[in-house]
Amino acid sequence: MGSLRQFLRRLVATFFQQREEAELARQIQAHLSLLERKYLQDGLSPEEAKFAAQRAFGGVEQAKEHHRDARSFRWIDDARRDAGYAVRSLAKSPAFTIAAVLTLAIGIGSTTAIYSVVDRVLLQPLPFPKADQLVRIRHNQPTRDTRSISYQEFLEWRSRTKLLSGMAAATLNPQGLIRTRAGTVRFTGGIVSTNYFEVLGAQAMLGRTITASDETNLDVVVLSHDMWTRFFEADPNLIGSEIEFRSGSQAGRLFTVVGVMPEGMEQLGTPLDYYVPIAVAPDRRAQSGIGQPIGRLRDGVSLSAAADEADAIAKALLPARPASAPPLTGPRVLMEPLKDDLVATLRPALRVFLTAVAVVLLIVCANVANLLLARGTVRRREIAVRLALGAGRGRIVRQLLTECLVLASIGGVLGAMIGAAGVALVKQLATVQADGIFRLVFRETILPRANEVNIDLRMLATALTLALATSLLFGLLPALHLSRTSQLLAMGSRGSGKGRRDARVRTVLVAGQLVMATVLLVGAGLLARSFINLSRVEKGYDPSHALAFQLVLPTEYSTARKSETIETLLSRLRQTPDVEAAGFAYAGILIGVEDFVGTWVPPGRTLAELEPETTKPRLKTVSHGYFEAMGVRLLDGRTLAAGDTGTAPPVAIINRSVASRYFGERSPVGSTLAWHSGGKTAPIQVEIVGVVEDIRQGPVSRPAYSEIFMDYRQVIAAQQRRGAPPALIERLAFGFFSFGIRTTGDPASAIPMVRQIVMAVDSNAGIDAIVPMERLVSNSLAPQRFYAVMLSAFAGVAGLLAVIGIYGVLAYTVTQRTQEIGVRMALGAGRGQVVALVLRTGLLLAAVGVSLGLAGAVAGARYLQGMLFGIEPLDFSTFAGVGIAFALVSALASYLPARRATQVDPMVALRVD
Amino acid sequence: MSSEDSRVELLQGTLDLIVLRSLSTMGPQHAYGLAARLEQVSDHPLALNQGTLYPALVRLEQKGWIKGTWQTTESNREAKYYAITKAGERALGKQAERWRRLAGLVNKLLTES
Secondary structure (H helix, E strand, O other): OHHHHHHHHHHHHHHOHHHHHHHHHHHHHHHHHHHHHHHHHHOOOHHHHHHHHHHHHOOHHHHHHHHHHHHOOHHHHHHHHHHHHHHHHHHHOHHHHHHHHHHHHHHHHHHHHHHHHHHHHHHOOOOOOOHHHEEEEEEOOOOOOOOOOEHHHHHHHHHHOOOEEEEEOEEEEEEEEEEEEOEEEEEEEEEEOOOHHHHHOOOOOEEOOOOHHHHOOOOEEEEOHHHHHHHOOOOHHHOOOEEEEEEOOEEEEEEEEEEEOOOOOOOOOOOOOEEEEOOOOHHHOOOOEOOOOEEEEOOOOOHHHHHHHHHHHHHHHOOOOOOOOOOOOOOOEEEEEOOHHHHOOOHHHHHHHHHHHHHHHHHHHHHHHHHHHHHHHHHHHHHHHHHHOOOOHHHHHHHHHHHHHHHHHHHHHHHHHHHHHHHHHHHHHHOOOOOHHHHHHOHHHOOOOHHHOOOOHHHHHHHHHHHHHHHHHHHHHHHHOOOHHHHHHHHHOOOOHHHHHHHHHHHHHHHHHHHHHHHHHHHHHHHHHHHHHHHHOOOOOOOOOEEEEEEEOOOOOOHHHHHHHHHHHHHHHHHOOOEEEEEEEOOOOOOOOOOOOOEEEOOOOOHHHHOOOOOOOEEEEEOOOHHHHHOOOEEEEOOOOOOOOOOOOOEEEEEHHHHHHHHOOOOOOOOEEEEEOOOOOOOEEEEEEEEEOOOOOOOOOOOOOOEEEEEHHHHHHHHHHHOOOHHHHHHHHOOOOEEEEEEOOOHHHHHHHHHHHHHHHOOOOEEEEEEEHHHHHHHHHHHHHHHHHHHHHHHHHHHHHHHHHHHHHHHHHHHHOHHHHHHHHHOOOOHHHHHHHHHHHHHHHHHHHHHHHHHHHHHHHHHHHHHOOOOOOOOHHHHHHHHHHHHHHHHHHHHHHHHHHHOOOHHHHHHOO | OOHHHHOOOOOHHHHHHHHHHHHHHHOOEEHHHHHHHHHHHOOOOOOOOHHHHHHHHHHHHHHOOEEEEEEEOOOOOEEEEEEEOHHHHHHHHHHHHHHHHHHHHHHHHHHOO
């Protein structure tokens, strides 16, 4: 009991030192005065009595020391005092402290942020338990005739496999027309086997997932989180209610909503809006194809073993490859980890980032080391003096340690904050909102699980540990080497041999930083310019104020009825006050569909020579008003008009690529193209009435296609005259049923109005994806923007750190050479000469570092090849620009200490030892 | 022999024991009084630096075995008087027992031939 009490009282006493000291002093004073009195009584004089009392008492200071040791936990007290001293000491050299703290904070923060993203995105993209066990099976070397695995085969396969603990199938159904509270909308869903969720290990957020019990009742549906929030108002009572799947104009099937999935489920390839179980009658199972099956490896089973088993089963189960197919060079089926689906395209880019992270960490450590070494050398005298005054070696080491800890802590806290901000920024840049069909288009721009990225604590800890280790190592160095003789040396002289060696180490460190920073800056410069090039690419149309959407009409409508619906919708839209222009197109801009039909033969050429070409002009059917809606520039002639109906003579608008390809400099207006659309019938003669600017029909990085535009009504009429089958005609004419409108105000605000009009025109019609064009354009640039911004941020950080490094080294040099500078100035050297002296060192350092850096960048730039647009990896102006800019900044960083050198007062300099 | 050599280096524990015992028999005392009493009682002066009592006193006080209060002496000066507590008496008994056993053992070992 006594010991516990003692422990607690010691603890308390640690924090009330002043009170304890006062109490002790009072006691000692009383004691001494009693002793004095005794000696006075013994007959000594007052003076002698005082001395005798002190002698009898013993060393007062020593007594106090021992008392302190006994009454409190000295080490806590010492630590507190060390920390206080450290803070004051750091505050006295603000340049060093700010430089070191910034370096640590930026380094720790940026590396943690990027690694957190990379780890989540690249290394763990699937939100399922033991996601490494999930695999996908697909055909090796599929040909056009390779048909997908049938449901029957899948069931059989599932019963045969021994190495997979579960096997499931999911087929994509992009045609789910569902009546929602915002009208009928087309969704992309998955038709899944009942064990799909079980194999994945996915849990529902609300309600339940599809399970084996649903084999008996197949009219159940599970919604995705996104669909539930956006189209069902996140209604928690939706579970158990029924929603209607429309099919054409009849009332559709009713499905019961049994569950809602959590966010983050949308990770497997195309994000799915809903899930329904496979409902195939037993006699149809052999004909129904399923998508690529997925499976889960049993614990302990390797991928290669399972792949071999799958191949064996495939060979036994699946029909033989057609004789026309090229011979197989490998297994029949391949088995791949499921997560590879998502990240294959991202890997090279993310690898670049990981390299950048490592580089920045190195720079940070080098910088901190440098700063600490410089500071340490300056303080050597101070330490030597303290040692001489009797401070224990251990005490000094402890105090230096505390300083390093304080520095690392401040840097670490700031770094964590920067890291959090960085993660938020990355999340914002990497998330792309895309609906409906655009999900298929922009799949690769959506970083998987970007919305779940959080600071990776392991990385934060790693970065912090690294920073701490470097700080401790280089911060403690000055104390550890002091023996008696070197103490004296340190006190007496300035430029000892050791000092020179230290200086060389630091110079090399700074040069190294410069090299690395230059490399990163060049890379960032290339990417940034690439991005700017991309965003400046002449798109050929004006996305501002433009709204795009796709319509979904029941398949059983006749061609005539579909045309009528389109016309009614367009005229209603045109009547709306806010709408300037409205039009229809086979496929909206940025859908990037590539479909040719037939061969177009201009005058003077023959079918025989043009037919075998691989890049023939593509036909795009549009309506009048579409070019106006999309702001496509007319270069020659006229655009389509209301009069270009099915009964009028067929006309076409061609784009610039076609015009220059077939007509060169001449105006093609008035010429006739012969449209050979296959078969033995005569070609359709089409007159060219206008030329429009090339439209980038795919994501901005691809070159423009050669396109020929005709009014859809004329295409229908012409093909009907030729006797083409209706399915082909509809495919040619209608395509995706894309629409475009131009609004006077903000296109996003017109969305509800458009939905209403569509519902009013035909309640059976559905809308798939309605979105302002500007957002689509932005989405198509998202990856390049992401990489450019991220690498630029990194390069900026590296550059800043390197510049701080130069400043640090030169500031130290000035301090070291204060004596020398003083002598020179005393001997008559002018300001300019002193500046030149220091500047020379700095400039030499910068020159060497930057040149080596540029050389390194030359070597490394080719790794960026695949990510650049409109600029070569060895672009001279970028290299030159970075080199010059960096050299100038370095020069400035050298100039500041150089100027300080001139402010050295020679008298003071000479007097200082 | 210098005066330093003749100073007995007292172990921490034994000083605690001595202080407890003195306070138990003498009643409340201040540090000076304790030191004076020690000098009085021993044959060879312990010649202890009087200041070394303080760490021992604070240890005992923190353990709750003695309690200090500020009072005025007969000569109208102030001093902190320490008194042994009940817990201290109990501890004294235990420590004394231990000391006797230890001393007995050492003695026995030393007198063996």
